Amino acid sequence: MLNTKHDRIRAVVWTERGVRLLDQRRLPQEETYWTATCAFEVAEAITKMVVRGAPAIGIAAAYGVVLAARARFAEANSNWKALIKTDLQDLEAARPTAVNLAWALKRMAALINGLPSDVDPENALLAEAQRIHEEDIAANRRMGELGAALIEGPAKVLTHCNTGSLATGGFGTALGVIRYAYSEGQINEVFADETRPWLQGARLTAWELLQDGIPVVLIADSVAPYLLGQGQIQWVIIGADRIAANGDIANKIGSYGLAVAARHHRVRFMVVAPTSTIDWNLPDGMGIPIEQRPPEEVLTLAGKEIAISGTKAYNPAFDVTPAHLIDVIVTEKGVVHQPSSERMKTLQV
Ligand SMILES: CSC[C@H]1O[C@H](OP(=O)(O)O)[C@H](O)[C@@H]1O
Numbered sequence: 001m002l003n004t005k006h007d008r009i010r011a012v013v014w015t016e017r018g019v020r021l022l023d024q025r026r027l028p029q030e031e032t033y034w035t036a037t038c039a040f041e042v043a044e045a046i047t048k049m050v051v052r053g054a055p056a057i058g059i060a061a062a063y064g065v066v067l068a069a070r071a072r073f074a075e076a077n078s079n080w081k082a083l084i085k086t087d088l089q090d091l092e093a094a095r096p097t098a099v100n101l102a103w104a105l106k107r108m109a110a111l112i113n114g115l116p117s118d119v120d121p122e123n124a125l126l127a128e129a130q131r132i133h134e135e136d137i138a139a140n141r142r143m144g145e146l147g148a149a150l151i152e153g154p155a156k157v158l159t160h161c162n163t164g165s166l167a168t169g170g171f172g173t174a175l176g177v178i179r180y181a182y183s184e185g186q187i188n189e190v191f192a193d194e195t196r197p198w199l200q201g202a203r204l205t206a207w208e209l210l211q212d213g214i215p216v217v218l219i220a221d222s223v224a225p226y227l228l229g230q231g232q233i234q235w236v237i238i239g240a241d242r243i244a245a246n247g248d249i250a251n252k253i254g255s256y257g258l259a260v261a262a263r264h265h266r267v268r269f270m271v272v273a274p275t276s277t278i279d280w281n282l283p284d285g286m287g288i289p290i291e292q293r294p295p296e297e298v299l300t301l302a303g304k305e306i307a308i309s310g311t312k313a314y315n316p317a318f319d320v321t322p323a324h325l326i327d328v329i330v331t332e333k334g335v336v337h338q339p340s341s342e343r344m345k346t347l348q349v
Helices: 039-047 056-091 099-113 123-149 174-183 200-210 220-229 253-263 341-348
Strands: 013-015 017-023 033-036 154-160 187-193 216-219 233-238 243-244 247-250 268-273 317-320 329-330 334-337
Touching: 013 056, 013 123, 017 039, 017 056, 017 174, 033 039, 033 056, 056 123, 099 123, 123 174, 123 268, 123 329, 123 334, 154 174, 154 220, 174 187, 174 200, 174 233, 174 247, 174 268, 187 220, 200 216, 216 220, 220 253, 233 253, 233 334, 247 253, 253 268, 253 317, 334 341
Parallel strands: 154 187, 154 233, 187 216, 233 268, 268 329
Antiparallel strands: 013 017, 017 033, 243 247, 247 317, 329 334
């Protein structure tokens, strides 16, 4: 039975002093926390990937809005609404690809618009941010059930990047399905690829699964196509940072290659994401903004240069997987097999 260490892991925690963030740059060697005491520090923590993962950055940003409201109301009293707009813009600009960030900020902005200008907004905004956080955890548990129901055990699965408690409000998306399916005996082994260059798989997913007592085998990214060709893996299960209206997804760089290899070797491909990840304004994946991150993340490893000085590097943080390579998208509102524009509409009820 799954031990519940994952309940201990919280990437984002609200405290009276500010947003307490588990510094994911230092895991797994160090469990250190970074408390952001203003919206600017929350935005900085998102950009620097102190906190990362589509739902987690949306939750962190929602708490950042609470800190912004506290400061702006103290600064300008009944004029706080005019001033807080800059803070929401700064938070949204922190990272471009995960739509959960913009989704959370849009939800907080809608509440702001309805609040009276002459009343301290902190409590109302904190309650909404906490609802966003709790709804995410509930969505993850629901997706865990729905996704696990598709897996005929005992299965071996491959996952990419980190989609666990560290990337969400708790429990995880793809890792939530894996956790649930393991606890039900449908999964007996998890292969996690290291996910260069930031190593979310090696540093974060292995750390989360080992704490849950779930058997995890770490592989170099380049091993994945070879592993899929050996016929031992029944599912590739990943998360998403933005899903277009036709089911195309943006996810951590390397996801597209996994999807191509999985389809070539007839391994089923599951994407797990809450509906807050769906961008209904985008007809397909062509328009998804792809974050370009600093070359240093490719040119160094654990702070040490691995390429000779002067080497250039190309470091897109995400890629786009077309819907036709995806067997199923699991959300908290339902499951979409062979996603298409038409079939995705079932999630809009
Ligand atoms: C549960 S969404 C996690 C999602 O976010 C990751 O990106 P990053 O680590 O850069 O924030 C990756 O795409 C995961 O699938």
